[in-house]
Amino acid sequence: MIRVQLPAHLRTLARIDDEVVLDVSGEPTVGAVLDALEDRYPVLRGTIRDHVTHRRRPFVRFFACEQDLSHDPPHTRLPEEVIAATEPFLVVGAMAGG
Amino acid sequence: MSGVRVLVGTRKGAFVLTSDGARKKWEVSGPQFAGWEIYHVKGSPVDQKRLYASQSSGWFGQMIQRSNDGGKTWEPVGNKFAYEGTPGTHQWYDGTPHPWEFARVWHLEPSLTDPDTVYAGIQDAAIFRTTDGGQNWQELPGLRTHQSGPKWQPGAGGLCLHTILIDPSNHDRIFIAISAAGAFRTDDAGKTWRPINRGLKSQGIPDPNAEVGHCVHRIAMHGSRPGTLFMQKHWDVMRSDDAGESWTEVSGNLPTDFGFAMDVHAHEPETVYVVPIKSDSEHFPPDGQLRVYRSRTGGNEWEPLTKGLPQRDCYVNVLRDAMAVDSLDSCGVYFGTTGGQVYASADAGDTWSAVVHDLPPVLSVEVQTLQ
Numbered sequence: 001m002i003r004v005q006l007p008a009h010l011r012t013l014a015r016i017d018d019e020v021v022l023d024v025s026g027e028p029t030v031g032a033v034l035d036a037l038e039d040r041y042p043v044l045r046g047t048i049r050d051h052v053t054h055r056r057r058p059f060v061r062f063f064a065c066e067q068d069l070s071h072d073p074p075h076t077r078l079p080e081e082v083i084a085a086t087e088p089f090l091v092v093g094a095m096a097g098g
Numbered sequence: 099m100s101g102v103r104v105l106v107g108t109r110k111g112a113f114v115l116t117s118d119g120a121r122k123k124w125e126v127s128g129p130q131f132a133g134w135e136i137y138h139v140k141g142s143p144v145d146q147k148r149l150y151a152s153q154s155s156g157w158f159g160q161m162i163q164r165s166n167d168g169g170k171t172w173e174p175v176g177n178k179f180a181y182e183g184t185p186g187t188h189q190w191y192d193g194t195p196h197p198w199e200f201a202r203v204w205h206l207e208p209s210l211t212d213p214d215t216v217y218a219g220i221q222d223a224a225i226f227r228t229t230d231g232g233q234n235w236q237e238l239p240g241l242r243t244h245q246s247g248p249k250w251q252p253g254a255g256g257l258c259l260h261t262i263l264i265d266p267s268n269h270d271r272i273f274i275a276i277s278a279a280g281a282f283r284t285d286d287a288g289k290t291w292r293p294i295n296r297g298l299k300s301q302g303i304p305d306p307n308a309e310v311g312h313c314v315h316r317i318a319m320h321g322s323r324p325g326t327l328f329m330q331k332h333w334d335v336m337r338s339d340d341a342g343e344s345w346t347e348v349s350g351n352l353p354t355d356f357g358f359a360m361d362v363h364a365h366e367p368e369t370v371y372v373v374p375i376k377s378d379s380e381h382f383p384p385d386g387q388l389r390v391y392r393s394r395t396g397g398n399e400w401e402p403l404t405k406g407l408p409q410r411d412c413y414v415n416v417l418r419d420a421m422a423v424d425s426l427d428s429c430g431v432y433f434g435t436t437g438g439q440v441y442a443s444a445d446a447g448d449t450w451s452a453v454v455h456d457l458p459p460v461l462s463v464e465v466q467t468l469q
Contacts, residue, residue: 009133009158013174043174047158051178059157093157 002033003088014041028083031074059094102424103466107136110458114169121444124453138462140206145213152203162232175232182239189251198222207262219259223276238288246310253277253313261317265324278313283342294342315358316418320367328370330360337397348397353384359421364429368396373416382413392447406450419462434460
C-alpha cells in the first residue's frame with residue numbers, strides 16, 4: 001500500500017478529499033505509483049506527466065521523506081518508509097505566483 | 099421565453115451570466131474550475147445544453163470539460179492532443195527551428211450540425227477534431243504540415259490557433275487564423291489548407307506577397323455572407339469579399355487600428371464592431387477611454403460607442419476571443435476586459451452596462467441565445 005497526497009487542483013479533478021491509498025503491483029517505484037494512480041483516476045492522465053513520453057510536467061514535483069524525488073528516473077525504488085506506508089508520496093505543484 | 103447565456107472564460111475560472119430577453123437583470127454563477135485558466139467556453143449551436151470548456155494550467159496542463167445541462171454540471175473528457183506523426187519544427191522567436199509542442203487549447207468551435215463534433219485550435223498551432231463529444235481528439239494534420247509550417251513564428255502570446263470559422267453554407271470550408279502565421283482556409287473539411295493572406299501588409303514583412311507571417315488577431319463573419327470576412331490584424335482592420343482570396347484595408351477613421359476583438363451584428367452583415375487599442379506596446383484604449391467602434395458600412399466609416407463605458411482612467415484590454423453577439427431581435431453585444439468587467443449592450447451597442455465588474459481577467463466571451 002502506498003499513500004499518495006495530491007495538490008488541491010488534482011484532488012478536485014479526481015473528486016477526492018484526502019490522501020489516496022494505492023496498491024502498487026511489482027517493484028514500488030515512482031513510475032509504478034503514477035501508473036497505479038492514473039489507472040485508478042484516468043482523469044489525472046496528462047496532468048502530472050506527459051501522455052506519451054511520461055515525462056514529469058515541469059511545474060510538478062515529487063517528494064517523500066523530505067527528499068526531492070523529482071529528478072529521479074521513474075524506475076527508482078521509493079524510500080522504505082513510503083513502501084511501508086508510514087510516510088506519504090507527495091505530488092506537489094511547484095510554488096509560483098499568480 | 100427567450101433569454102441569453104453568456105459564457106465567460108477568465109484567468110481563474112469560468113462564469114455563466116444569464117438573463118431574460120430584456121437583458122437588464124443578470125444572474126452570475128461561478129467560478130467553475132476555480133483557479134484554472136479558462137481560455138474558451140462555447141455551446142453547440144444544435145444543442146443549447148451542450149457546452150465545452152478549455153481548462154488549462156501551467157502546472158497541470160490541459161483539460162477539456164463538457165456540460166450536458168447548460169453549465170450546471172461538468173465532466174472532464176479527453177485531454178490528449180498528440181500531433182500526427184513526427185511534428186518537426188517551426189521557427190522560434192530568434193529564427194531558429196523549434197520543435198512543435200502542445201501547450202493549450204485556445205479555441206473550441208462546435209460543429210454546426212452535430213453536438214459531438216468540435217474543432218479545437220491549439221498552441222503550438224494546429225487544429226484538432228473530436229467526433230465523440232470530446233473523448234478523443236485527432237489532428238487534421240494538413241494544416242500544420244503545410245509547406246509553410248516550418249516558417250511559422252509565434253506571436254508574443256505564442257504560436258496559437260485562435261480563430262475557427264465554419265462556413266454555414268458549406269461545412270467543408272473552414273477558416274482559421276494563427277498568430278503570427280496568418281489566415282488559412284480549407285475547402286475539403288480540413289484535409290488540405292492554403293494561406294489566404296494576399297493584400298495584408300505588415301511592418302517588418304517587406305514582401306507584399308508574403309504567404310505567411312502576418313499576425314492576424316481575429317476574423318469574423320456573418321453567417322448569411324460567408325464569403326465576406328472581417329479581420330482585426332495586429333495593426334489594420336481588413337475586409338475580404340472573396341473568402342479570403344484578397345483583403346483590403348477598412349480601418350478608415352478609427353483612432354487606432356490596432357486591436358484584438360471584433361464581431362459582426364447578428365442581423366446586419368455590414369455592421370461590424372471593434373475595440374481599438376492604443377498600440378502594440380500599450381495594450382489599453384487610447385486616452386483612457388473605453389470605446390467600441392461600430393461601422394454600419396462594412397468598414398471605413400466608424401462611430402464611437404461610449405454610453406455606459408468608462409470614458410476616463412480606463413486602461414484595460416479586450417482580448418481576441420472576448421467579444422460576442424446574441425441573435426435576439428435587438429442584437430446584443432458583449433465583451434469582457436482584462437480588468438474583469440463584462441459589458442453588455444441590448445441595443446446593438448448604443449448603450450452599455452457592466453454585468454459584472456470584478457471578475458478575474460477575461461479571456462473569452464461567448465453568447466448563447468436561448469429560445
